[in-house]
Amino acid sequence: MNETWMNISFILVYLSFKLDAICYGYVWIITRENRNIKRIDTNCRFEIAPYTSKGENGVLQVVREIAEDLTALLLLKQNGLQELE
Numbered sequence: 001m002n003e004t005w006m007n008i009s010f011i012l013v014y015l016s017f018k019l020d021a022i023c024y025g026y027v028w029i030i031t032r033e034n035r036n037i038k039r040i041d042t043n044c045r046f047e048i049a050p051y052t053s054k055g056e057n058g059v060l061q062v063v064r065e066i067a068e069d070l071t072a073l074l075l076l077k078q079n080g081l082q083e084l085e
Contacts, residue, residue, distance in 0.1 A: 015071045028072040030063055035078050
């Protein structure tokens, strides 16, 4: 195992034991793929909230609800289209 993956595994272990919950020792990993997030927003600033809440079933809302009781990590995979910059 290389050093990067060791660091990631240590972080996940640390996070998994931070909360006294039913899933003590676990981290929920929530993934979303095929994202087209612009780097610069409409105000010419770097995007700081790549996932906004869209109603009750928005991903951010779901993650927040899960993370109230459990340790959760949201991973986003960006498509990286150049015309979105």
